[in-house]
Amino acid sequence: MVGEKSNLSKMKSRNHYELELMKKSGKIASFALKKALEKIKVGVSEFEVDKTAQEEIYKLGGDLSYKSVPGYKYATCVTVNEQVVHGIPTERKFMPGDLVSVDLAVSYKGWHTDCAWSVIVEGQKIEDKKQKEKFLKTGEQALWDGISQAIAGNRIGDISAAIQTRIESEGYNVVRSLVGHGIGRQLHEEPEIPGVGKAGVGVILKKGMTLAIEVIYTQGSYEVILEQDGWTYSTADKTWAGLFEMTVIVGKDKAEVLTEM
Numbered sequence: 001m002v003g004e005k006s007n008l009s010k011m012k013s014r015n016h017y018e019l020e021l022m023k024k025s026g027k028i029a030s031f032a033l034k035k036a037l038e039k040i041k042v043g044v045s046e047f048e049v050d051k052t053a054q055e056e057i058y059k060l061g062g063d064l065s066y067k068s069v070p071g072y073k074y075a076t077c078v079t080v081n082e083q084v085v086h087g088i089p090t091e092r093k094f095m096p097g098d099l100v101s102v103d104l105a106v107s108y109k110g111w112h113t114d115c116a117w118s119v120i121v122e123g124q125k126i127e128d129k130k131q132k133e134k135f136l137k138t139g140e141q142a143l144w145d146g147i148s149q150a151i152a153g154n155r156i157g158d159i160s161a162a163i164q165t166r167i168e169s170e171g172y173n174v175v176r177s178l179v180g181h182g183i184g185r186q187l188h189e190e191p192e193i194p195g196v197g198k199a200g201v202g203v204i205l206k207k208g209m210t211l212a213i214e215v216i217y218t219q220g221s222y223e224v225i226l227e228q229d230g231w232t233y234s235t236a237d238k239t240w241a242g243l244f245e246m247t248v249i250v251g252k253d254k255a256e257v258l259t260e261m
């Protein structure tokens with residue numbers, strides 16, 4: 001989500017019944033995301049990937065969470081190369097070596113889960129491939145580092161610092177203006193979860209809180225610009241961006257991942 005100042009009045013732990021519904025929502029989201037990612041091949045369009053995601057979500061009894069965003073009618077956001085987030089699925093067809101991210105959210109009986117993953121389209125030169133694979137591996141690792149901090153008694157800053165440390169250790173940068181978020185009854189709830197920050201700072205995490213942890217990062221500068229379509233954010237310097245996101249429940253010793261593929 002796009003970061004903005006927020007109060008914390010809506011931040012809640014969920015009860016057992018609510019968590020069961022969120023688990024179901026997460027299963028639908030992760031299955032649909034997996035199917036959408038499998039669809040990504042040279043010559044396939046963003047629109048077809050979104051269609052696959054929609055079909056899977058409906059088949060499993062879920063609904064499109066992004067419907068709750070005024071003016072948005074797709075199941076996913078699809079971003080390619082220098083695009084960072086909120087790409088509207090278009091007729092654009094994938095090319096060999098494209099870096100494609102799919103961001104997908106589901107609502108099930110009014111309970112939302114949100115997840116995203118990045119992949120490289122097959123068929124590019126080996127040298128480029130290695131470099132891109134390292135970029136994606138680092139983002140994925142940063143996500144697991146962040147998730148490992150989502151335990152009761154820790155603070156939001158512990159998640160942020162873990163993400164930032166991993167991304168910067170390889171010389172990449174975390175986007176500042178886009179953040180993870182609480183999730184549940186709504187797609188975007190408090191608290192905000194930046195991908196940069198200091199350990200030991202911020203809101204204290206409680207068991208049963210549900211969070212969408214997002215790693216949004218670039219090969220170059222972290223500055224982003226809003227494209228002409230009014231939705232898509234791209235890197236200002238046109239370097240490539242990656243996106244990894246999972247919805248988790250804060251646990252006593254360990255977070256539970258609801259959207260693992």
Ligand code: MF3
Pocket residue numbers: 001002066069072076077086103104105114
């Ligand atoms: N998953 C995205 C986020 O957390 C939500 C995109 S909303 C859309 O920011 F309407 F742009 F799809």
Ligand code: CO
Pocket residue numbers: 001114180181212214245
């Ligand atoms: Co999100």
